[in-house]
Amino acid sequence: MKKLYSILVLLALALAVHAQDRKNVQETVSDVVAAMPAQNSSDFATLMSSLSAAAPQSVADLASRLKPAGEGVKNAAVEYALQGLAYYASDPANAAVKAAVAKGFQEAESAQKDPYNKQLLASLLRMLGEYSAPQAAPALSLKEAKSLLKSGATHEKCLAACEIMQAQPAKALKTVASALKSDDRIFRNSVLSNATKLLGSTALVPLLTGKYKKLSDDAKVDVLNWFGNNKVSSVATLVNSAMEEGGPVAEAAIAAAGKIGSTSSVKSLLGNLGGPFGQQALTALKSFKGDIRKDVAEALSAKLAEGTDKSAIAGLVALASARKMKEVSPVIFSMLSSSDASLSSLAGSTLGDFVGTDDIARIGGLLGGATEPAAVVNYQNALNSALHTLSPTDKYSRITDLMKKTGNAANFYRCLAGTGTDAAVEDLAKASKAGDKSAFRYLCSIDNKNAAPYLLEAAKSASGEEAVPILSQYIELVKAYETDLDKRRLDMKEALSISDSPIIKKSALVGLMQTPTMKSFLLAGKYLSDPDKEVSYLAAKTVKAIATVTKEEINYDELVSYLRKAIPIFKSTGHADDDYAVNEIDEFLRNVKPYTPSALTAEEKRQGFEMLFDGTGLDKWQGDFEGYTPVNGSILVSAGYGATGNLYTKKEYRNFVYRFEFCFLTEGVNNGVGVRTPMGVDAAYDGMCEVQILDHDAEQYAGWLREYQVHGSVYGVIPAKRIVHKPLGEWSTEEIRVEGDRIKVTVNGQVIVDGNIRTACKGHNVAPDGSGKNPYTVDGRNHPGMFNRQGFISFCGHGSGLKIRNVRILDLGARK
């Protein structure tokens, strides 16, 4: 009885402990799942260590949380945890927990009902197994292989020979010997290659050299290729003499000699430069390891002395020039004065490859005296090359020195431009202005930002086709040197306004691609429907590139419409990466959310308010569309480069209630609402007034801002009650009510101005004495437009960082 009792107690205790465990395991698992996926290895180790400590129960618990995939099912966190646990336990460093975790996966896998989840568990369980090397595929029996070698198709013979050689490596050379007799190139090369893998190249050399002479030409080619690929230096003599055999054998021998790189081959290779395989010999010598300069110089001198083998001379010069062999330079200079025009022009066209700073004066003399256009270009190239290690200013002073010594300065313009110096820009610009066309031509090639204004000016006055190269260079300079993104875009825009050549469009689009701003996007998008396919393709690439990299917000309507337009362009072009582009756009568009346009309230509708800007476009506005851009429901005021203008209503108003919301993006924002103003003037003076929009809380205004300048003030006339602005990024509401001379400003429900402008200045909007000092206005200035009876309503830009939305008006007409 006592015994039974104690067993029951133990059992109960065990059950209790088990229940306690279960609860803890559930908690652990829940905690870990909530933290999935781990963001770094230390979090991973901590989380998985707690899961593995609770294995195998933790695996069972996790697995029980997997649901069959379907709508609303979120298995991912559990999947991370399961895979994490399996991989953690598979780490040799965590071998202690592996058995328990594996047990858990085994049980969970067999308990799992859903086939896909079962498959996941099985694949993870596999990762907890032991690795054993896969069994090699059963080879053919020797008998099978031998019969296949006789009757099989080529690739089967290759296999058979390979298997036979592997089975009997000692006899492998026999197989090679017989393969070399085969007229099947595939088979020969396959056997050669597999025998090399099996025996190493050295073992094959005696056989191949011994058999070489008896081989067919085709087989000789294979063997020579093999010598070259295996860099068998001991066969150099054989290879050298094979170069004499002519035909494909010689061709293969030349390539092999180049790869083997034995000094004994240099003369033979040089000798082949003028021959039928001169190109192959040149390739071999260009890559020939070791110092061959002396041989080349000697060979060239010898051939020049003979003077007959022109193609050999050309080959030697090509080689010397490709490897920049300065040693050959005296020979080249002497060739320049050859009576044989082909030799002198050969020397001239390659001269640049042989010269250094010591040759500057000499080349300068030649260039100054040159008249033949081809010779001029050659000497210019040579001079540029001789100068190229000097600093730009040193180059400039050396060139200008040379120019002083010659009556033919124009020959030096190209080199002058090549210095890229400010001084060169000035010299060339000055000469251009004096009518020197050659100077202008090189002004168009100079790599210096100072040239850009000259080019723009010239392009504006050039006729259609002439403007294209000038503008192309202008765009290149802008791309290279203009770092202000907005200025770059405007420069591209200006170039595009001057020429509609596809060349300019393409060049500017590339420039816009490198200028990833919202406005670049809008500009590039206009070229998506260009009739030139290359232009529209570049536009597609540009809008895609900008949309994916810019940090600026792009208006949803254009964003979506331009990217959708780009998709078929990518699809129809069929370049290798265009599929990816389409995928990238699809993915991007999936994550773009539309904005909700603003709408009048029921009350406003009833009262007769009109929506002036609901987010969808600026069709009721005119003026500076550069500085005021609709972006996702708001007007973004971006006084970027050159954008400090005003935005005006299309209609004029007399009496009205004007409502809008505004939000500051940066500190110190300054703008204003112009009332009853004409266009193109300062509304604060020539309009009825400007109601100030100002982040007057900003540090920059502390201490000096006048009371009539704070937000809401009728600028210079009626100071507003100073409010405290909401934090950056938060929206405020504003209402401006204008009736006759009365003006009332309400911000966030608080009236901050309620006055009469006429009484505020006692009827004296201008100084009675006709002077500029008006004692009747708080700013002491004249306000000649104050009593305008009607005019436009405007936003008066003084910088960026402002957003405006939901602009609406109740037109009270002539009503007082």
Added chain:
Amino acid sequence: MAQSRRDFIKKAGLGIGALTILPREVFGKMGDSSSKFVAPSDQMTRGIIGVGGIGMSNLHFTSDERCRLVAVCDVDAKHLENALQKGQERFGTKLQSYTDWRDLVHDPNVDIVHIATPPHWHGLMAVESAKAGKDIFCEKPMTRTIGEGQKVVEAVNKYGRIFRLDTWFRFQDTFYGLGTTVEPLKKLVDSGLLGWPLTVRISGATGFAWKFFWTGRENLVPEPVPQELDYDMWLGPAPLKPYHPHRVHGSFRGYWDYDSGGLGDMGQHYIDPVQYFLGKDNELPVKVEVDAPQQHSDAVGIWRNITYTYADGCKIILEGEGFESQGKVPYIEGPNGKVYKGFECTIPNVMDVINELPDPEPRQVDFLNCVKNRQKFALNEENGHYSCTIVNIGSCALRLGRTLHFDPAKQMFIGDDAANLLINQPMRAPWSI
């Protein structure tokens, strides 16, 4: 066993009357052998498997007198229809079309199989193509696992095939942030002027973007398979998972079952030229370290850094998008010099130095010539497998979330069973490699 068209011609011997394709010898005897006319039997033929993405690009959807496109295969009826239409428009011929790639691989009219499917198929198709006696043009990344790459190397060698992996920056084109071809870099590195060991930083900061938009989505809600798609065949060896459009076509890269995100897709473009200029075409790193958030079981996520270290101390550092080093960081950094984006170099007048050095050894860069001459293409199964292995050891470390040590000779991880289990991953029946 399949019969190749060439064998077929050879075996047909003199029974040429019945053939529309004449052996070259016949033409040789018929007239001027120097004629530019390419005899049909000299004109190679090609079939593309996968005509949804890269396979349909104008880069590859070509046919000319050297090589004629004759067949296309896809598991999406719409893709196939588009390809046939494009073939009609561009070449004026009706291409042979297949829905089962094995039929294309065994088509005796196809010499070269162009594999343009998602990576989970590459290894299998390449091996089968080799076994069928085809030469192979395979899109990057070469294979999804290291083990599959090993099988491709083996099959290509055993069956005497020519294989080209389709990325090309090791031998042509200015590549990404460098603004130059790889050759001057190779010459500079070979010259020893930068010193040794070198660290290469493949980062947005040096002009190489890792394209993190190719991440997968979790909690996918299953959708019905579109009628035009043979989803089972699309998946092939990959595990059967409920269909969702994001798993396939343009966005498959975000799922471990088929690829490994931007790392998988761009990795070989970026890393292969590095292997070349470091002179490590027969080497592999011995260590890979990762700094990344935990990865999901199915959807590929982002990562901060992946660092590879070779036995000699050279390093390749990959910096994820949004986690790039700040400021001016070098692309290549050695004890004695640095190379920045745009090939800006701390060595004065570096081009003068480079110009005087011999060019790198010439390589075979004309794939069709390689097929003809049986010479290895510049980027072939062997060096391609090495650079792809770097991508794959990176994805193994990323998935496991830990540092891995690698034995380049054995091509196995050291002391980590789980990592090694990722080298050869199971294939769904009936597929096996």
